[in-house]
Amino acid sequence: MPIDIPPFGARTVIWVFAQQHLFFASFVLGAPIFIVICEYLGLRTKDLRYERLARETMKMVAVAYSITAIFGVLFSFILMGPYQGFTNYLMVRFYPVFLAYGLLILLETILMYTYWYSWDALARRKRLHISLGVAVNLVGTVMMLLMNAVGAFMLTPPQGAEEASLWQLINNPSWTGLNLHRFIANITFGGFMVALFAAFMFLTAKKDEDRAFYDWMGFTGNLIGVASLMALPIAGYIYARELFLYDASISTLLMADKLAWFFEVQGILVSLLFLGANYYMWLGIQRIENGRRFLSYFRTTFAVIFVGTAIWVTPQNFLPDLTTQAVGVDLQAIAIPEKAAFMGLMMAKGLAVTSIIIMTFISYLLYRLAILTGRITWGAIDSKAQYALIFLPAVAVYTMGLMGAVRELARQDFLVHGLVQDTSPYWYIPTLGYTSLVVGVNTLIFFALMVFIFFVGFKLGKEG
């Protein structure tokens, strides 16, 4: 290849920078959605907590936005060197899209910083300020749709792509599914990041009123994250179905061949997310007067989660892919027994995850019932709950990184599926172990940068 990047290789370096860009992009796109909603709720209910949540979260977004852009630029530059032919191909096919994207970055920057810096100036003209926030969200969403088109095209180019119009390239077979999944996932991501921030601030708060506020903020962020999380499996299924309808072999690669064990890890990750969410509610309900009477129901939820997880992650066999033969190993020992084969099928796993979602929803209803019948003491939550709010974003970020890798690796040795072959030394699908290491490093880099944002925004900077 023309340029490589030792010692990790061009593909891995691009992977890290692209993933960081996507992490931060997810945050700066997802958080403004509920920032604007919270600002509106603050206006309607006169509850100052909503205003404070909106403002403090926006402070983080303003810092994160710069980092998003920096990683986007770095990702682009690093991609151009080793993959000159491919970037040229994309630029030729999608030139108007990239032009529009660049202009929208400019517009979004103007809108976002106007929205942030006019917060006090427009304090008496809240509706105008909220309208600015809506504009920020609309422009950001269009930006996401444009880049989703390029990403989706790489996996599902339309039939006759070489003669296709620009709109046909954009509106390719998996564009809609990717848009839906990423839109919902951005909200989930934003919610969990707010919860992470709240946990950090709760644990370092010196005043009771701050602790009370950050307890409420963590609850609200977690609520947003978990509520949208429940819609993600459906969005993921819709996306996967689009891939299946486009080319069934992609689905087999994902679920039965080399990427199957990646989905085993995904099952564990999503189960951990629901477990963490329910554990947080378990601790949270204990700060509500008479809330402890519901604890036994939560134990049932936990048991369902563990049993559901066991079913969800039951593999059909322990072979790493479809072509590996069981040499020197008893096939019967590593394959699911005949009568239990149903546990390896999609229906059983669908039922398992549906049960987990329903039980989580019931837990939340019990939590709401506790609030209706008792008094909640904000700030009195067990500090272990804050560590749950740290655990959840760690798992969520890792999940996003792993699933992003799965989507890219589904192209196998193509840069554009079926059209542009990857002739670099990195054409192959890396092992799950290697992928886990890179995703883990990405997760830690993101965490370090978020801590930097918290520190700069709230410990060094003045309250804005």
Place this chain on the structure above:
Amino acid sequence: MDSKAPGKKPVKRAPAVAAIRGRGNGVATWARGPFLGTLAVLAIIWIPFSLLPVELGWSFGTPFKLFYSAIGITGGLFFALLKVGPSQGAGLPARVVGGITLTYLLTVGALVGVGLAFPQFEIRPPGEETEEASGAERGKALFQDSGIGCYLCHTVTGAGGLRGPDLAKVGETAATRKAGLSADEYLRESITNPSAYLVANYPPIMPPNYGDRLSVDQIEDLLAYLKSLR
């Protein structure tokens, strides 16, 4: 943990023993229920399924038992965590930041560990073509190449996907599939124009562009391999 009757000296017991016996102070008793529950789950996983005859179709192999045991132990630890009493306030900022960082590191580390522990496939670079490799051998390599993807939908000798027809004996049946077509013609048509003939009970999902994706030589090699399957 100490326990004592009135007038007697305290008897020190090892924490684990005290936890199981449930004596001592409240901190020790929290482990008993989850510990016994975990033992029960492990006993169910390892004992009954080992005693069942294989013919019954319920015998899980050791990898499955280890897999479920890991889930069971994790569950036991989680239920033990539920019994831990309330934690006090945060403490010094440095300690808080350290706790947050440790939580994050342990979480990510455990997830990476799971990824490393699961089965790993081998990365097989495309085989170099040699003059000694026959067409059928080259065709087999193509069939098993994940970039071409034949095996993802078609089974041969028990290995492969299930979305398409089993090709284990396609060398015998190809000539009889479609009237007027030889085995070569039928197989070539199936690869380049799959919608021309659909095998009963299978959906029309085979990609139609293999005629463009594969070279003439690659198609010939695939035909040689498929015709060898008898």
